[in-house]
Amino acid sequence: MAKIQDVARCAGVGLGTVSRVLNNEKGVSEETRANVLKAIEMLNYKRNSLGVSLRKNKNMIVALLVPIIDHPFFSKLAYFIEDELDKNGYSVIVSSSQSRQSKEYAMIEKLKRKDVDGIIFVTHYDYKDEELSKFPVVSIDRHFDDVPFVTSDNFDSSVKACEWLVGKGCEKIAYIGGKTLVESEVMERERAYRTVMEKHGLPVIVKSEVIKHGEEGPLVEALFEENDGLDGVFASGDAMTNMIISHCEKNNINIPEDLKVVSYDGVEMKTGELKNKIAFIAQPIEQLARESVKVLLGKINNEKVALRTQIAASFLKYED
């Protein structure tokens, strides 16, 4: 494999000159440039990134850490994040934490070892004492000390959703959602729900627990067991909604006649025949992705970045 030395010798110039041509720098005479280019061609020379990385202390790689890539929300996120990073010359390492914090720590370690230049995070864990804010790290939806984060407008869109349920005549509306261990933007959904219920003097029925992916079923069952005659439910996430759908099918509850449902997310809903019968709040995934990249690159380039970047979510109701 030819190296820069070989090119220099072949073109009869110095190392620096070859490097300048390689990097399209000014200040090289056309003649010299042509010679170098010819030598590069002749030797089929390819610049070795490992040398560049060491020299520049940067390898143009960013990590994306999600709970699991095989999930519509996260794979969409990954798609747009890669696209945005690619436009900026970066590659993305994708890692599924599988909700194991050890895997997340491993990635932080990689960051410190310069395996990656930065991390975009979707985590359920807390990172108070990791000095994470000293490194190029951006969090999506969750919020730690001084780590910049990007989030959709959970509160406002949830208020709209709950007001819609009330407007539809629901009088016994429940909120159901998984709880996160850390202070999270997701909690805004529950807060919005409570605000709206109180405003209208309606009962507050909250089913919210710390659960893992896949454990939504029992929570839904418990909700319906403990509360007869629900006529509306605001579900924080599609997994939950899918379980609600299953429950209703089994128990002959008609959606939306008997029970009106609003789902946060709407990307992985097993709608099928229920399409247009469940309202939802769409996460602005593409914007979340692109904004998180912009913030991260800002951090990497030592620019000042906003601690919080908020993007509006849209509430989509079905036709009727």
Place this chain on the structure above:
Amino acid sequence: MAKIQDVARCAGVGLGTVSRVLNNEKGVSEETRANVLKAIEMLNYKRNSLGVSLRKNKNMIVALLVPIIDHPFFSKLAYFIEDELDKNGYSVIVSSSQSRQSKEYAMIEKLKRKDVDGIIFVTHYDYKDEELSKFPVVSIDRHFDDVPFVTSDNFDSSVKACEWLVGKGCEKIAYIGGKTLVESEVMERERAYRTVMEKHGLPVIVKSEVIKHGEEGPLVEALFEENDGLDGVFASGDAMTNMIISHCEKNNINIPEDLKVVSYDGVEMKTGELKNKIAFIAQPIEQLARESVKVLLGKINNEKVALRTQIAASFLKYED
């Protein structure tokens, strides 16, 4: 940031000794090792991977190149590939080609520049003159010159599927699938279909064209328009199946009473109420993923690897 030099000085030893401790090599006295460890601790030293990579000419990163990560088949694949690579100390860069060959070439370029140590490929394009087999590259399902590839047993499972349709009494069975530009294992599905039809003296009805993701609808419409009274169809891929479902819904064709359907894949089928009414051939995604990693690591480590690795697919029919 402390470097190895600092640790050496602090521990009062040479560079090489620190390196040996870092790499858990034998031949270091317990006393020396303890001193070095203490110095590492004191200085909060982290080994910089950029130096290691340059020195070893290897950065422990592999690329996964898929048409689009936001697709159940590919994100599942990515999940298991990452898991398997992680077990072996590798990270994975995920890139969605978006069916643009330029993006695939860009990744090959990265391989040649040592940005990545190898590539696992899912492509629709051909790479005859790229000398790809000289590099650590593994292909999934597609087959080029001397590039090792991993595939599921398309022919055998397709034969089973078609025989099942015949056994169910179907007499006018069609095959419908997207065509790839390169010689591909997917073609085995059509070949299996033809074999079975001919064996039973049934008409061969093939609708197979080069199409892009999302263009399945018109092909399906054309199939039904050109062929009245189909009672069975073997669809090469879920996207196609979904379009068939739509067509049947619109035209009051009952599945499976009027039309029996077998779908290759079964991971992204919008089953809904049709669950258990469509038979399918399940791709052994996890095994494809893990095997492709094993083959790639073999290539990276200059071992002899099989050109073709085949994994059995399973044919799952619905209950009735």
Place this chain on the structure above:
DNA sequence: CTGAAAGCGCTTACAG
């Protein structure tokens, strides 16, 4: 068991 030196492939002041 240990250290000093060479070198991985590049870029970047520096001097001219």
Place this chain on the structure above:
DNA sequence: CTGAAAGCGCTTACAG
């Protein structure tokens, strides 16, 4: 506009 040199942080023979 150009070249020689230093150095990025590590590992690996080599010599002792």
